[in-house]
Amino acid sequence: MAKAPVLTPQADDFPRWYQDVISKAELADNGPVRGTMVIRPYGYGIWERMQQEMDARIKAAGARNAYFPLFIPQSYMTKEAEHVEGFAPELAVVTHGGGKQLEEPAVVRPTSEMIINDYFSRWVQSYRDLPLLINQWANVVRWEMRPRVFLRTTEFLWQEGHTAHATYEDARDFAARIHREVYADFMENVLAVDVVLGRKSPAERFAGAINTLTLEGMMRDGKALQMGTSHELGQNFARAFDTRYLSASGSRELVWQTSWGTSTRMVGGLIMTHGDDNGLRVPPRLAPVQAVVLAIKDDPEVLARVRSLGAELADAGLRVEVDDRTDVPFGRRAVDWELKGVPARVEIGPRDLAAGTAMLARRIPGGKAPVAVDALASVLPGLLEEDQALLLRQSREHRESRTTDVATVEEATAAALAGGWARIPWADLGPEGEKRLAEDAVTVRCLVAEDGSVPVADDAPGTLAVVGRAY
Amino acid sequence: MAKAPVLTPQADDFPRWYQDVISKAELADNGPVRGTMVIRPYGYGIWERMQQEMDARIKAAGARNAYFPLFIPQSYMTKEAEHVEGFAPELAVVTHGGGKQLEEPAVVRPTSEMIINDYFSRWVQSYRDLPLLINQWANVVRWEMRPRVFLRTTEFLWQEGHTAHATYEDARDFAARIHREVYADFMENVLAVDVVLGRKSPAERFAGAINTLTLEGMMRDGKALQMGTSHELGQNFARAFDTRYLSASGSRELVWQTSWGTSTRMVGGLIMTHGDDNGLRVPPRLAPVQAVVLAIKDDPEVLARVRSLGAELADAGLRVEVDDRTDVPFGRRAVDWELKGVPARVEIGPRDLAAGTAMLARRIPGGKAPVAVDALASVLPGLLEEDQALLLRQSREHRESRTTDVATVEEATAAALAGGWARIPWADLGPEGEKRLAEDAVTVRCLVAEDGSVPVADDAPGTLAVVGRAY
Numbered sequence: 001m002a003k004a005p006v007l008t009p010q011a012d013d014f015p016r017w018y019q020d021v022i023s024k025a026e027l028a029d030n031g032p033v034r035g036t037m038v039i040r041p042y043g044y045g046i047w048e049r050m051q052q053e054m055d056a057r058i059k060a061a062g063a064r065n066a067y068f069p070l071f072i073p074q075s076y077m078t079k080e081a082e083h084v085e086g087f088a089p090e091l092a093v094v095t096h097g098g099g100k101q102l103e104e105p106a107v108v109r110p111t112s113e114m115i116i117n118d119y120f121s122r123w124v125q126s127y128r129d130l131p132l133l134i135n136q137w138a139n140v141v142r143w144e145m146r147p148r149v150f151l152r153t154t155e156f157l158w159q160e161g162h163t164a165h166a167t168y169e170d171a172r173d174f175a176a177r178i179h180r181e182v183y184a185d186f187m188e189n190v191l192a193v194d195v196v197l198g199r200k201s202p203a204e205r206f207a208g209a210i211n212t213l214t215l216e217g218m219m220r221d222g223k224a225l226q227m228g229t230s231h232e233l234g235q236n237f238a239r240a241f242d243t244r245y246l247s248a249s250g251s252r253e254l255v256w257q258t259s260w261g262t263s264t265r266m267v268g269g270l271i272m273t274h275g276d277d278n279g280l281r282v283p284p285r286l287a288p289v290q291a292v293v294l295a296i297k298d299d300p301e302v303l304a305r306v307r308s309l310g311a312e313l314a315d316a317g318l319r320v321e322v323d324d325r326t327d328v329p330f331g332r333r334a335v336d337w338e339l340k341g342v343p344a345r346v347e348i349g350p351r352d353l354a355a356g357t358a359m360l361a362r363r364i365p366g367g368k369a370p371v372a373v374d375a376l377a378s379v380l381p382g383l384l385e386e387d388q389a390l391l392l393r394q395s396r397e398h399r400e401s402r403t404t405d406v407a408t409v410e411e412a413t414a415a416a417l418a419g420g421w422a423r424i425p426w427a428d429l430g431p432e433g434e435k436r437l438a439e440d441a442v443t444v445r446c447l448v449a450e451d452g453s454v455p456v457a458d459d460a461p462g463t464l465a466v467v468g469r470a471y
Numbered sequence: 472m473a474k475a476p477v478l479t480p481q482a483d484d485f486p487r488w489y490q491d492v493i494s495k496a497e498l499a500d501n502g503p504v505r506g507t508m509v510i511r512p513y514g515y516g517i518w519e520r521m522q523q524e525m526d527a528r529i530k531a532a533g534a535r536n537a538y539f540p541l542f543i544p545q546s547y548m549t550k551e552a553e554h555v556e557g558f559a560p561e562l563a564v565v566t567h568g569g570g571k572q573l574e575e576p577a578v579v580r581p582t583s584e585m586i587i588n589d590y591f592s593r594w595v596q597s598y599r600d601l602p603l604l605i606n607q608w609a610n611v612v613r614w615e616m617r618p619r620v621f622l623r624t625t626e627f628l629w630q631e632g633h634t635a636h637a638t639y640e641d642a643r644d645f646a647a648r649i650h651r652e653v654y655a656d657f658m659e660n661v662l663a664v665d666v667v668l669g670r671k672s673p674a675e676r677f678a679g680a681i682n683t684l685t686l687e688g689m690m691r692d693g694k695a696l697q698m699g700t701s702h703e704l705g706q707n708f709a710r711a712f713d714t715r716y717l718s719a720s721g722s723r724e725l726v727w728q729t730s731w732g733t734s735t736r737m738v739g740g741l742i743m744t745h746g747d748d749n750g751l752r753v754p755p756r757l758a759p760v761q762a763v764v765l766a767i768k769d770d771p772e773v774l775a776r777v778r779s780l781g782a783e784l785a786d787a788g789l790r791v792e793v794d795d796r797t798d799v800p801f802g803r804r805a806v807d808w809e810l811k812g813v814p815a816r817v818e819i820g821p822r823d824l825a826a827g828t829a830m831l832a833r834r835i836p837g838g839k840a841p842v843a844v845d846a847l848a849s850v851l852p853g854l855l856e857e858d859q860a861l862l863l864r865q866s867r868e869h870r871e872s873r874t875t876d877v878a879t880v881e882e883a884t885a886a887a888l889a890g891g892w893a894r895i896p897w898a899d900l901g902p903e904g905e906k907r908l909a910e911d912a913v914t915v916r917c918l919v920a921e922d923g924s925v926p927v928a929d930d931a932p933g934t935l936a937v938v939g940r941a942y
Contacts, residue, residue: 029590032547033577036540038590041605044537066515069507070541070579070610070626071563076503092542093567094579097625098614099560106504108541108565108579119500119509128798134512139541139610143569154568155541327599 006335009277014221019149021271025280025339028149035147035154039264042340045288046267047157051137053190053286054159054262057182061174063133063161068115070139071106076114079240083113086207090142092154108141113208113237113259116162121243124164124255130245131174132164150268151225151471158263164243164255171256172211172232176454178260179213179230187227191266192283192391193217193273194399195227196466197454198446201426203434206259210234213454216445216466218399219272222419224445224470227269230260268471273395280341281364283391284384289342290319291380293358294333296349298326306348309358309373313346316377318384338363343387344380348373364390403466409433412467416442421468423448426458429465443470477806480748485692490620492742496751496810499620506618506625510735513811516759517738518628522608524661524757525630525733528653532645534604534632539586541610542577547585550711554584557678561613563625579612584679584708584730587633592714595635595726601716602645603635621739622696622942629734635714635726642727643682643703647925649731650684650701658698662737663754663862664688664744665870666698667937668925669917672897674905677730681705684925687916687937689870690743693890695916695941698740701731739942744866751812752835754862755855760813761790762851764829765804767820769797777819780829780844784817787848789855809834814858815851819844835861874937880904883938887913892939894919897929900936914941 007020022028027043030036039047055065071094077084092108095101109115116134124132137159144154161178165171179197187193200212209231216224237243238254247253274281284290291313295306303324310322321342323333330347337345338361345361352358358376361368364387371379402420406412409429415422417440424433426447434444449455450462478491493499498514501507510518526536542565549555563579566572580586587605595603608630615625632649636642650668658664671683680702687695708714709725718724745752755761762784766777774795781793792813794804801818808816809832816832823829829847832839835858842850873891877883880900886893888911895904897918905915920926921933 029593031540031542032544032586032589033540033542036542038540038586039538041535041537045535047538048536064512064516065519066512067510067518067628069502069504069509070612071502071504071507073503089570091567091569092565092577094563095566096562096564098562098616106563115503115509118503122500128796141541145569157538325599 005277006339007277007279010220010275017275017277018272021275021279021339022149025341027267027271030149031155033154035144037149037153037155039157042288043267046270046282046286047264049286049288050266051159054182054186055137057186058135058159058161061133061177061182062131063135063163066134066136067138068109068112068119068136070109072109072115074105074107076118077107079114080208080237082236083208087111087142090144092141092143109138110140110142111259111261112136112138112140112160112162113233117237117241117243120162120164120255121241124243124245126246127166127248130164130166130255131170133161133174134163135159135161148268148471150264150271153264156264158261161258161260163258164238165257166245166247166253166255168234168256171258175211175213175230175232175258175260178258179215179454183215183228183230183260183262187215187217188392190283190285191270191273192285192388192395193227193269194392194395196399196446196448198448198466199454199458200229200446201431201434201444201465202458203431204444206231208233208236210236214446217269217273217395218402218421218468219269219471220275220398221272222402222421222468224421224468225265225269225272226445226470227266228260228262231258233257233259274341274391279339281391282341282343284343284388287341287343288319289321289340290384291344291346292321292323292337292342293346293348294323294330294337295326296330296347299350301353302348302350305353305373309346309348309376312377313380316381318380334361343384346376362387409436413437413440413442416440416468421445421466423464423466426463426465429467437467441469442467445470476748477810478748478750481691481746488746488748489739489743492746492750492810493620496812498738498742501620502626504625506615508620508624508626510628513759514738517741517753517757518735520757520759521737522630525653525657526608528657529606529630529632532604532648532653533602534606534634537605537607538609539583539590539607541580543580543586545576545578547589548578550585551679551708553707554679558582558613561615563612563614580609581611581613582730582732583607583609583611583631583633584704588708588712588714591633591635591726592712595714595716597717598637598719601635601637601726602641604632604645605634606630606632619739619942621735621742624735627735629732632729632731634729635709636728637716637718637724637726639705639727642729646682646684646701646703646729646731649729650686650925654686654699654701654731654733658686658688659863661754661756662741662744663756663859663866664698664740665863665866667870667917667919669919669937670925670929671700671917672902672905672915672936673929674902675915677702679704679707681707685917688740688744688866689873689892689939690740690942691746691869692743693873693892693939695892695939696736696740696743697916697941698737699731699733702729704728704730745812745862750810752862753812753814755814755859758812758814759790760792760811761855762815762817763792763794763808763813764817764819765794765801765808766797767801767818770821772824773819773821776824776844780817780819780847783848784851787852789851805832814855817847833858880907884908884911884913887911887939892916892937894935894937897934897936900938908938912940913938916941
């Protein structure tokens with residue numbers, strides 16, 4: 001019996017497939033104010049797992065969480081010239097509070113460099129206070145003209161790190177550490193998303209930064225998604241807020257700073273990296289539900305077994321859900337779990353019970369086979385690790401197979417428009433070539449060294465530009 | 472050598488002591504927009520621990536986390552008459568976004584009943600979708616004319632639960648379950664704050680609720696702090712949003728709802744319940760740092776031992792910090808940890824090392840004595856449990872010793888103004904007496920049954936009003 005397609009096939013209309021998955025897997029809805037979103041429990045469960053994994057890595061890097069206000073006095077935004085220019089068009093402004101017009105309007109934070117630097121300038125007194133390593137989990141608002149759930153929303157959730165250091169080198173090394181040990185490690189080893197690590201071209205840098213490190217993932221349609229960024233801010237904000245420390249030798253020195261962020265946009269990246277025509281595929285290490293045990297029929301012995309098996313799998317350390325809603329047709333439930341991308345679906349009916357088996361459907365490689373039910377708790381963790389590795393391998397192979405080395409702007413544009421990335425020597429492309437790419441909405445995603453490492457400077461010999469279309 | 476007092480003594484000026492603790496223990500700063508706050512890492516660490524403990528209990532009660540937008544169309548706020556009247560004076564309004572005046576202004580959520588009900592009305596179709604149990608961790612904004620850090624801030628962090636049920640009884644029972652199994656359990660067994668559980672008088676109910684359950688703690692100055700509330704919303708919001716379900720018999724019925732919340736205000740309650748003239752005292756089960764191991768001197772063997780002891784204590788399951796900042800005077804560091812209320816301070820110097828001992832300072836009972844350093848990992852967990860129990864006992868004894876049974880409004884007012892609570896039969900007090908109390912800023916904190924349970928109705932026989940002044 002052929003199933004009617006629940007989703008628009010990716011090949012027919014990728015953006016529509018994306019919207020379909022988000023709606024059918026109950027990840028999110030559009031909010032009532034244009035560009036906002038409601039993150040539904042399953043979507044939020046994925047975000048919570050991202051938070052847990054990221055938070056542990058951020059703390060291991062030495063940063064501590066704090067919370068700064070949502071509202072920023074409008075006058076703060078003008079203190080750093082490039083920064084205000086970058087964010088002014090996207091600001092939401094509160095003009096009334098408590099029934100009165102405010103003396104000074106407040107801006108809803110689009111990012112917190114400004115307000116955090118105000119406090120850093122008070123907290124940092126001596127070199128003993130450095131490095132100061134702060135992270136914040138928060139909502140931010142950037143008014144979006146062309147919103148798209150998870151990818152570009154007027155309000156989104158994120159973490160933003162902000163640090164102050166005594167020296168340029170220490171700040172540079174910390175930005176690089178976050179880039180590699182926190183972000184790349186999480187994306188490759190938990191999200192199973194192959195990412196290219198590089199530095200942004202000057203035109204693509206964060207407003208107010210002296211260097212922006214980025215992680216770029218290739219989505220299944222060949223477009224790029226910026227999955228996270230880590231910025232060296234130099235002394236730009238320190239100068240604006242006069243953030244100085246007393247050095248060991250008694251001089252008053254400006255601090256060197258970094259900031260770095262990742263957001264709910266990663267949920268969009270997850271969907272577009274691993275999803276297929278049957279829905280999401282969630283990497284096991286991330287999955288809020290790694291295995292679901294389904295009762296096929298409303299039978300007391302079946303119900304008892306799915307519940308005890310659920311407990312066994314949970315004892316084995318797996319995140320498990322038991323689906324004993326036998327008042328909902330089995331086929332509908334199976335399709336729902338498939339849409340939600342739960343890695344392992346274990347189905348038990350009366351016949352399985354008699355045979356001592358269960359049907360195991362593996363969402364990531366696909367396929368369905370009977371397994372000895374008593375062996376599941378010991379076998380499943382290993383299978384899930386195989387699935388995890390498979391997703392990363394598929395993501396990497398996809399990116400490699402769709403990346404071509406080219407020599408001219410024309411070839412680079414053609415590769416991008418064909419649904420892939422091009423690598424071209426930055427010395428040949430340069431800011432001029434970058435402008436020509438822009439005519440076809442093609443951008444420099446990042447600059448990389450020939451050996452795949454992150455170049456120490458834009459003009460380091462052998463630097464390549466990775467170009468493509470982007471979300 | 473007598474120490475100069477670091478804090479204003481509680482007896483001299485309690486509000487100033489409170490501000491001193493917040494500042495000296497580095498819990499929070501005032502934000503630049505009036506009424507907002509910056510939660511510093513140590514204060515946020517306490518909030519994170521509250522979140523972890525609460526979140527586990529909320530999930531155990533069956534609710535799942537989700538996220539709804541910060542911005543609510545202004546028109547939504549008017550849908551439920553009492554609700555809009557309750558919140559209108561406190562709203563912050565966004566009139567401009569993306570450089571343009573908005574067609575419809577957006578309100579920054581003061582609470583999310585309105586927006587969540589909009590989605591509940593779409594998600595709830597049949598009785599199979601019920602109960603729908605949602606929780607959200609978020610920031611909310613209520614414009615505050617007389618702000619006070621953690622207690623009343625224009626922006627605060629909280630969790631808000633929102634549920635929909637098929638029957639009145641199911642909704643009522645769930646509101647009661649959150650009240651007791653989530654909130655009271657957390658406050659008594661983790662925060663070590665003795666709370667009185669009761670129902671609000673009609674005048675003190677949440678705007679739009681048919682019943683509000685509350686938890687009231689007595690602060691060290693004898694004033695009350697509302698630590699959390701759980702509301703039965705009846706069908707008021709369901710009617711406003713036409714949130715209906717198809718019953719098993721095929722009729723379309725309005726849902727019954729609850730909402731419930733606790734916030735960063737609990738941090739204020741923690742400070743004012745357990746703090747003393749030397750600073751905070753954090754209950755061990757909550758404490759982000761349960762034990763700190765201090766190197767008294769910059770000596771290689773001492774440093775090696777504090778680090779290895781830190782690792783031993785961490786292996787024993789304790790949350791530990793090692794303080795090896797020997798470039799800061801030891802006395803200053805000891806006072807800082809005392810201010811921060813870390814339950815156990817373990818000090819090691821060269822002489823301790825030679826004797827195989829460490830000095831153990833216990834913040835909660837007070838006092839300092841040498842202990843065998845090798846025994847610490849096995850002894851400390853038990854001592855911390857004793858400290859936890861002591862804090863709850865002190866909180867309970869304080870409340871009981873300052874609560875008096877009275878018969879008249881005059882006596883009730885006198886008891887409250889003397890710095891305590893009074894219990895008075897609600898049948899004698901009633902809404903008229905409640906108004907007279909208000910002339911002296913005394914309020915009915917809650918209604919309780921004679922046996923201490925929560926009355927099933929305002930007019931249940933034997934119902935007592937607990938009255939006092941409140942934050």
